Amino acid sequence: MKHTSLTLLLLASLAGGALGAPSLPGGAREEAPLDGWAAQEGGTRGGLEAVPARVFTVATPAQLRxxxxxxNGAPRIVAVQGILDMSEGRPYTSTADQAERGEVRLRSNTTLIGLGPRAGFVNAHLMVSKVSQVIIRNLNFRNPCDVAPVWDPKDGREGNWNAEFDSISIVGATHVWVDHNSFTDAPxxxxxxxxxxxxxxxxxDGTLDIRDGADFVTVSYNRFALHQKNMLIGASDKAVGDSGHLRVTLSNNLFEHIASRAPRVRFGQVHLFNNYHVGDRKHPVYKYEYGVGVARRARIVSQANAFDIAGARSCLDxxxxxRGRGADPQEGGVFTDSGSLLNGAPLGACGASGSPAWTVPYPFSPRPAxxxxAHVLATAGTGKLVERVAVAGCPTADFLFCDGFERTRAGDWERQAGSDAGLAAQPAGRRAEPGAAHDGHRARHGPGKTAEAGHARAGQRLRRDACALAASPRHPAVLPDRTPCRRAQLGRRRRRAAAWDRHRADPAAAHAGWRVEDAQARAARAPGRRPLRHAAPGDDALAAGGVSRWRKDHDRAAACVQRTERPRRAAGPGGGIELDDLRAGVPGVQPARIAPSLASQAFTAQAGDPAQHLAVSALASDGVSRLAFRATSSNPAVVEVTPAPGGITITPKAPGSAAIVLAGVHDPALQSTLTATVTAAFSAPAGGSTVAIAQAVQPAVGATAVPPDTPLRIRFDRAPRLAAAGSVRIFRAGDDALVDIVRLGEEVRAIGYPASRARATCA
Known part of the structure; x- marks a missing residue:
């Protein structure tokens, strides 16, 4: 008998392929974000491209080793489950014993990530030495305690104890990203x-030291707590070879009762932005001495950091x-700051002020100090790892342009009458969306026109960022279904001085990069254009989810670029402008969102199918807090929808179509809409033969040690013909009870009854 096989994909990213082990967190396959030094010179990808055989889940020191x-330099991902005590219950007997057994030496092209909020290390010190492409995320570190510290009577006026071992040492390594970890001396x-x-x-000793020529390092969203000497960037004044290296970014970190070195810098080009320091000069254990140390040849750029330090009175605190007495001024360090606050007041002048003689080379958008x-407390540390929005300030890849105009009033923006589309700002300026006209004014609309940002009720301020898409019929924009665009424009016009500016992103050709141009004009002068950035086909900087940022007229502007494989035509209503979810929000912070776990906004099923659970991500703008939402069906006779933990339950009732609307409880304007299509009930084909499931699948039922991403093949006695809403049904031989349904386009993690699926076995 001739058999036809249908190949499905089992997604089981597990060590050894054993079904039932914890799956990898989403952050295991992320690269360092663009807003840090680690993204320069090719970026930091760690083990992002690890094949299934190079993905490991470890729960013991032996498994980790x-x-x-x-x-082997091939990419690898190592997921840590639980707390690993590298001493394995046997106390270290000496510094040498601790150095040998407590060391965790990472290789190049490695991502080390914790599974859940309680993974991490005790009695361990991680060594990232003379390697490249390393990512460390979502891990708890109890700072190691040297069993044999040494007294140095010449250290300081009264002598000091000196210890070895940092939680993480980055020594001569390049392209390292340390993100969403927690470090503490406690208990x-x-x-x-x-x-x-x-x-x-x-x-x-230290918590995280970066030294000996290490380069292209980003340290982001970590929590450093209860420690004396926290972080060195450059270990010695004598290490002159560090000049030209030690390019490090610290952003969105929490320094909580850190006495000093947050960080202390020698030689490096270090960028500090949006970090939060909290301390007390009278703390019973960790008295605050200073935050940022500016030592030999340090070149530090600081922006919009916040210091809440009890007892501190000036930047000098x-x-x-x-800088020593009589030292060569050229040898001293330089610290320059803008926008930072100390106890709610501007940071003010610092003793090491000056020009750093370098500029930040990457795109970034600091939030106000x-x-x-609030942002750092909500997002820094372990257990707060979420799927990263590609660009700060642009909520999803569906947004093409974000333009900041919070410094002007709605009355400064030109409004056109006689059009058939409008942009309306809702009360309190919290949200802007397409809507009806007010006072006879509407946004410009039509072939070749651009959207005008700023239709508002009288006296209302558009004081926050808004994002929009605009396109002409010849060059359509990215639509909600992520149809690619050939050219898109976001324009704005001010009444005063007839000033206007426009930004255009234009892909040179299919598979090519984007060219971003800025056009400006003042009064009657013709627009002058200058290319701001061009991405060649191999340039990742403006690839999918990329960003190009520049400054114009003292306002921020960002082009959030989505590169797609093959442009195709797509026109909006009447061949004019398409607007996708125009919103307002704090600059640099993603808007709240409701996102169902679907590849597209379409749900298909057949009448009489069992109810299905659909996961829904409903998150506030901090990316962590859950939002309450309601779910309704426009046609309950076709499909019913009810709330369920972590999402909704959809029950197909009868053939037809319906719209499922998910709307925020406190902000009903925050919505996501699904199109539900229900076709006729499933009917088994006549004349088919019955094959025992054990004989029809490969790998076999009950197989173990199956590698992740292994295709599951089901053999049929005749070729299945499936329509768009078709499915494969598995029935129990004894009583024809439905076991499971496999639909086209689904990611299948397990097949079987719900109870057996919970055990992640196949039946």
Whole structure:
């Protein structure tokens, strides 16, 4: 008998392929974001491209060592489950013993990531030495305690205890991203150590040190808490070879009761933005000494950081210069700041002020310092890893342009009458969306025109960012279904001085990059154009989810570029402008969103099918807090929808179509709409033969050690012909009870009854 096989994809990203093990978090296959040094010179991808055989889940030190043992440079992902005690319950007997057994040495092209909020290390020190392409995410570190610290009577006026071992040491390595980790001395704080030579026997060294020519490092969204000397960038004044290296970004980190070195910098070109420091100069254990240390040849650019330090009165209490008396001014460090706050007031002049003689080379958009505390407390540290929006300030890839005009009033924006489309700002300026005209004014609309940002009720301010899409019929924009665009424009016009500006993104050709141009005019002068950025076909900077940022007229502007494989035509109503979800929000913060877990906004089923659960991501603008939402069906006779934990339950009733609307409880204007199509009930073909499932699938039922992403093949006695809403049904032989349904386009993680699916086995 001739058989036809249908291949399905089992998504089981598990160590050894054993079904039932924890799956990888979404952040395991991410590269370093564009707003940091790690994205320069080719970017930092770690183990992003690891094949299934190079993905490991480890729960013991022995498994971790085995996963990292080989020196094969191929990408690997190592997911840590639970807390790994590298001492394995056997106390270290000496510094040498601790150095050998406690070390975790990472290889090139590695992503090390924690599974869930409680994964991490104790009695361990990670070494990232002379390697490249390393990512460390979502891990808890109890800072290692040296079992044999050494007393140095010449260290300081009274001598000091010196210890070895940092939680992470980045030594001569390049392209490293350290993100969403938590570091602390707790529960073994310094005051719990014995007192010798008149001082507590300090057993903690640094938390994260970056030295000896390390380069292209981003440290983001980490929580550093309860520690004395936190972070060195450049280990010694004598390490002159560090000049030209140590390019490091620190952003959105929490420094919580860190006494000093947050960070202390020598030689490096270091960018600090949107970090939050909280401390107390009278803390019982970790008295605040200073935050940022500016040492030999440091070149530090600081922007919109926030310091809440009890007892601090000026920048000199937060930023300390280590320039010695009589030192060559050229050898001293430089610290320049804009927009930072100390206890709610401008940071002010610092002792190491000056020009850093370098400029930040990458796109970034710092949020105001007033918003840093809330944002960092909500997002920094372990257990807060979420799918990263590609560009800060642009909520999803469906948004093409974000343009900041919060500094002007709605009355400064030209409004056109006599059109058939409008942009209306809702009360309090919280949201702007396509809507009816007010006072006879509407946005410009028609072939070759651009959307005018700023239709509002009288006296209302458009004081926050808004994002929109606009296109002409010849050059359509990216539509909600992510149809690619050939050319898109977002324009704005001010009444005053007849000033206007426009930005255009134009792909040179299919498969090519984008060219971003800025056109400006003042009064009667002709527009002058200048290309701002061109991405060649191989340039990742403006690839899908990329961003190009520039400044114009002292306002921020961002082009959030989505490159697609093959442009095709798509026109809006009447061949004019298409607007996709125009919103307002805090600059640099993604808007709240409701996103069903579907490849497209379409749901298909057959009448009488069992109810299906659909996961829904409903998140506030901090990317963490859950939003309450309602779900309704426009035609309950065709499809019913009810709330369920983590999403909704959809029950197909009868053939037909319906719209399923998900709307926020507190903000009904925040919506996501699905199109539900229900076709006729499933009917088994006549004349088919019955094949035992054990004989019809490969791999076999009950197989173990199946590699991740192994195709599951089901053999049929005749070729199946499936319509768009067709499906494959699996029935129980004894009573014809329905076991499971496999639909076209679905990602199938397991096949079987619900109980057996919970065990992740195939039946």
């Amino acid at each position: 085995a996963a990292l043992a080989d020196r 073994f704080l310094d005051d719990r150590q014995p007192v010798e030579n008149g001082k507590h026997k300090q057993c903690h 937060a930023v300390r210069s280590f 007033e918003a840093v505390r």
